[in-house]
Amino acid sequence: MNRRAFITLLGGATAWPLAARAQQPDRMRRIGYLVATTPSFHNPYGEAFLEGLRDLGYVEGKNVQIERRFANGDNGRLFDLAAELVDLNVDVMVSYATGVSAARRATSTIPIVMVTYGDALASGIVASLSHPGGNITGSTFFSPELMAKRLELMKEFLPSLSQAGVLLIRDTIANGPTLEAMGATANALQVGLQPFEMRAPTELEGAFSGWAEKQIGAVVVGDHGILILNASAIVPLAARHRIPLIGSLEFAPAGSLMSYGVNFFDLFRRAALFVDKILKGAKAGDIPVERPTKFTTIVNMKSARALGIETPTSILLRADEVIE
Secondary structure, eight states, X not given: OOOOOEEETTSOGGGSOHHHHHOOOSSOEEEEEEESSOHHHHHHHHXXXXXXXXXXXXXXXXXXXXXXXXXXXXXXXXHHHHHHHHHTTOSEEEEOTHHHHHHHHHOSSSOEEESOOSOTTXXXXXXXXXXXXTTEEEXXXXXXXXXXXXXXXXXXXXXXXXXXXXXXXXXXXXXXXXHHHHXXXXXXXXXXXXXXXXXSGGGHHHHHHHHHHTTXXXXXXXXXXXXXXXXXXXXXXXXXTTOOEEESTTHHHXXXXXXXXXXXXXXXXXXXXXXXXXXXXXXXXXXXXXXXXXXXXXEEHHXXXXXXXXXXHHHHHHOSEEEO
């Protein structure tokens, strides 16, 4: 499951000199840490970020102070929380997904490290991967292509698939490019798409009931933090309506048919490298953006059996992990 590889464009973080990494600032530095989900859900990812900092010699309370703000799944709070961090005059802000957009609205001067973003280039968050410009750098993955690949995998798993649902969060910048990429793949595979853009988890029951009535053969789930946070609610709904589901790496262990995606723990750990560079004086806009080049596939055989689905050998051969 933990096959990891990243591409660093034009001298990115992996090329930073070890000697430079070892030099630590004399004064206490402040990191603004903006999280879309709840403290309890985010804690494992936050620990990965702290591990990355410790590897570089930063210890919370000793030479770095972290100002954390949690939106608890309410995207509407993100901008106000980002503004609070700006008022604190933190040295650098760290966030992901919609939190990056909120931080960008709140400041054009404080450096921002995006742990991950669906497609920072297509969304205009950065000018280019090699020279992002502005005050933002970090990691991005191409959400449109990833979601299209999930649809392709479901069609391979279910050759008779003719209609697929797509679960997204409303007002997310990457939704347009995502549906466009999925549409092109769907046309090639002769699969119709039924997107549902939800605002709150309370809408999930209606979404799955509607898909069941329309005899939707599978659902592809986006990577928004709110969707990942609610994996434990989404998966049982899909199972109750007997709809095969594919999502991020959190979904198959929770009981969905498949997972396909990036390892977010790696991305949070690597975010510390960008923070380190900025705290040593580099401009965020000059630090190349990284993107994952390896993705993990997980197959849940128990779920496949419960749905009465035979798992293709081609899928099993490519799986990084099989849950029996």
